[in-house]
Amino acid sequence: MSPLARVSEAYGPRFAEFAFEPAFTAAVDQHVSALRDRLEVTGADLEPPAPDAELLSDYALGFLDALDETGWREPVGHDYAVCRLTAISWLVKRHDLLNGNRSTTH
Structure with a gap:
């Protein structure tokens, strides 16, 4: 299973928490912004372009590897790693990056 599919399967269900956890929603939004900056996904449009799926996948794999190396276990609640993985x-x-959308420009 690809890193993006793995992360999406594990953390996609957390989107339901956005409805009743505004602090979690805000934290994830900040992580999305940080990821866009890290992956250099910028644009003048109101809607930023899609990140490159390969770059995001490489980032996710490295992040997951680092969590494994430190012995991280998902906590009850929301720590930095949960927010980043949800982002x-x-x-x-x-x-729609699991269905082949790899474009970084429009």
Whole structure:
């Protein structure tokens, strides 16, 4: 299973928490913004372009590897890693990256 599919399967269900956890929603939004900056996904449009699926996948794989190396276990609630993984999942869903959308420009 690809890193993006793995993260999406595990953290996509957390989107339901957005309805009743505004602080979590805000934190994930900040992580989405940070990921866009890190992956250099910028644009003048109101709607930023999709991140490159390969770059996001490489980032996700590295992030998951780092979590494994530190022995991280998903906590009850929302820590930095949960927010970052949920943000990755949100980008995947928002831009349909599991179905071949790899475009970074319009």
